[in-house]
Structure formats: structure tokens, C-alpha cells
Amino acid sequence: MAAVLEFKNVNYTYPDRKEAALKNINFTVEKGEFVGIIGPNNAGKSTICRTTNGLIPNSFGGELKGSIFVNGENINDKKTALLAQRVGMVFSDPEAQLSQMSVWEEISFGAANLCVPKQEIFSRLENVLKLLKIEKLRDRSPFELSGGEQQRVAIASVLAMQPEILVLDEPTSNLDPQGTEEVFAAVKDLNKKSNITVVIVEHEIELLAEYADRIIFMNNGEIVLNGPPSEVFHSIDIFDQAGMNIPQVTETAYILDKTYKKWGNAPYPMTVDEAYEKFSAIK
Template sequence: MSEKKPVIEFKDVTFWHGGGNEKPAIKNINLKIYEGDYVALLGLNGAGKTTLQLCINGVIPNSIMGDFEGEVIVYGKDTYDTPVREMAKMVGMVFDNPEFQLSQMSVAEEIALGMESLGFSYDEMVETITEVLDIVGLQGLEERSPFGLSGGQQQRLSIAAALAMEPKILVMDEPTSNVDPIGKEEIFSVAAQLNREKNMTVIMAEHEVEVMAAYANIVIVMHEGEILLNGTPEEVFSNVELIQKLGLRLPQVTEYAHRLNQLNLASIKKPYPVTLNSAIERYKDIL
């Protein structure tokens, strides 16, 4: 049986931002991500999540100045030698501030922008726009100005614009940071749907640990540019002391399990449950 090949591979990647920064934004990153993975990137601000994500489509090192060491291979292509516009066909990017990603006069034109650059035919564009608007739930808003949409709608439009390029990987950098609770739920469910139904590889930097524990199959914890933990949500969140020491939140059910153990009220074995459903399953025997 052949070994499963990663679609994204970081090999000893270190990056220093320009301007004489002595401290690297990310250092010695070795990471393999496989097709269909839903990866949650956790870490405080400045942990290196955004820098790591920008390496995936080659914005680092091709567009952002700095010193780059190592290799990032995406679907067999070295991002160092591949223009970002080429990588755009494989990697869709969604950033934290939706308004800063929009530039066109209408929703339809915003989605078409990337396709126009790649020379899609008119019919293909119309078909794709209908399809991606359907996926993100913005049907009927084709002629609206992107700047007249709510924060959640704008972010879903950014996702639609990324999806229109038919990427195999969707990278999202704190996509819900400027969005209200309803908008957050919409974005999480769109990402989960793409991962589940289209087998799209999703890499999402996010602070909502409960949601990440429910959707992601891989959780990566970063701190000061390094990957400290990498594994399934259960494996990662069971490192309760370390995660708390880093100042990160844990899923409430995980924290609850840990407190029960600490207070000798129960003896819950690691890995701890990370979602409500898994907790109910585990505690059925105790209760």
C-alpha cells in the first residue's frame, strides 16, 4: 500500500519579516497536511498563525519582504518558485477583515474578478457565480454593492470569491473576528460543508475553540512562531496545563473534565472529551 502523500508540506521553514526583525515570525516549522483535513490553528496574536498561512499560497516569500528559509510544497509545487497568481488556482485565501478584501461595484463582479484574471469564459463565470453564491447562501444579491452587505455577508462573499477560483485548499485567517454571532455560525457552517461535501482541505486560524473542536480533525497550537502541539482535537486539548499556560481557552467540556479530575470528583482518562456530544457519551457511565 502506498503511503498517503501530504498536499501541504512545510520543511524547516523559518521567516523573518523585513525591517531588521531579529525574532523570526515563524521558526523551524515542519508540518504535513493531507487532503480533506480540517486544520484549526490556535494561538495568541503574534503566535505566527497568519505568517504560516501566508506561506501556503506563496504570498510569503514572494510578496511580503523578509528572509525565508526552508521549503513549502503545495500539491508538489514549491511556493518559492511559483508565482502567487499560479498558487491562487490551488489555494483560496480569506482574511480577517472582509471589507479590506473587497473592491468591486457588485457582488457578482467581486466574485468574477479572479475568474477574469484567469480568462474564464462568460458562461463559465455565470455558472460559477450562481454555484458559489448558492454555497455561501448569498443568492439574489448579485447586483448589490459589496460594501452595503453586513459583516457576515461580506465575509461569505470573500469565501465565494475564493471558491470561484476552484481551489483545492481554503485558508482562512480568523474569518469571524469582525463578524456578529449569526455571521460566525454562517461562516463556520460554510467551511464545514466545503470540507465535508467537496473534500476541500480547510486551514482556519480561529479563537473559537468549541467550534474548532467540533469541526477540525487536526488542531495545531502555535506560540512565538513555533508549533507546540499538533494532533487530533482530543490529543491537543488534553494538554490542559500547557494550553492554559499559553493563555489559550479550552473547550468548556474539556475544562470541566479536567476540573473533575483535579477535585477528585471523577476519574476521567485522557484524552478528554472536546465536544458536548463526546462528553455525554463518555459521562453516560458515570452519571
């Protein structure tokens, strides 16, 4: 499989800061993967996102060392405007990402700025409206939508630029549970049905446990764990030390294991369905 994104020995320090925000970061993301990034506050999660699309160092300044590759190409010297097309970014505040009078104009805006021909823009518009299931919102004002709808419009606008990877920094943190579900379902669909590579910073670990192929756990500027959810959530001590939760069913299995020693080496369950199966098998 080809790596869509690769960080090689990346170190980064913000201007006027002594401590590095990223310390020797190494990881790859393959085409079509769904990767969740988790970790406590100030771990460096947003800094990783900003580094993937050149906001760091182009807009933030500071000292960036090491190499970052998008589809095999070193992006260190590329301008943010060029990278915005290749790495689509979605942030936590949906309203702040919107500027146009209607949803269709919002979605067309980024692609038009890239001088994509009109006919091509209209065809992309139809396509992403369908992908995000927001056809009915086409003529509405983006500012009169629910948070979940706004976030889906923001994702559609980014996808209309046909990026090679979609990077989302806590896209659900300002949404109610329904909006969170809507956005997660949409992102999962994009990933599974359209093979769009997703890197998502997210606090909703229950959802990540269900949807992510791989989880990167960061703390204090470093990658502490990087693996499939079942493996990462098995390292409960590391979560504990960082003051982070694991999925509730996983924690229940951990307690059963420690108290009754009836678990063996099998990974703990991460979803209610998995837990039901595994708990029923305990004698």
C-alpha cells in the same frame, strides 16, 4: 492520502527583525482535511498563512528558508499571482477584500483576472452561489451586506478561482455571533460536502473543537502541538502556560478528573453532547 500542503523545515524572519517569526515548521495537510491553527498573539499564525500563498516572501521580503509544497510542487520560487489561484486566502476584514459593485461581479472578478473563459466563469458563479447559499444576494452591492454575508461572498470569490486549498485567517474575528455561525457552517459544509481542504486560524476554539479534524497549536513561532482536537485539548498545561482557553466542557472534565480522579485515560469531552454522555457515565 496525498498531501495538499507541506511545510518542510521552514524558517522565516521578517525584514529588520532579529527573531524568527517561524522556527523550524514542519506539517502536512491532506486532501479534504479541516485543520485549525490556534495560538496566542504573535505566535506566527498569520505568518504561516502568508507563506502558503507566496505573500511571504514576495510581498513582505525577509528571509525564508526550507520548502513549501502545494500538491507536491515546491512553491518557493512561484509568484504570488500564480499562487493566489492555487491557495485561496480569506482575511478577517471582509470589507477590505471586496471591490466590485455587485456580488456576482465580485465573485467573477478573480476568475476573470485569471482569463477563465466567460461561459466557465458563469458556471462557476452559479456553483459557488449555491455552495455558499448566497443566490439571493447575486445583484446586491457587497458593501451593503452583513459581515457574515460579506465573508461568505469573499469565500465564494476565492472558490471561483478553484484553489487547491482554502486558507482563512481569523475570518470571524470581526463578526457578531450570528455571522460567525454562518461562516463556520459554510466552511464546514464546503469541507464535508465538497471535500475542500480547509486551513483556518480561529479564536473560537469551541467551534474548532466541533469541526476540525486536526489542530495545530503554535506559540512563539513554533508548532507546539499538532493532532486531533481531543488529543490537543488534553494538553491543558500547555494551554495554561500560553494563557489560552480550552473548550469550557473540556475544562470542566479536567477539573473533575483532578479533583475526583474519576476519569481514567479517556480523552476529555469537547462538545456539550459528548460531555453529557461522559458526565452521565461517572459514578
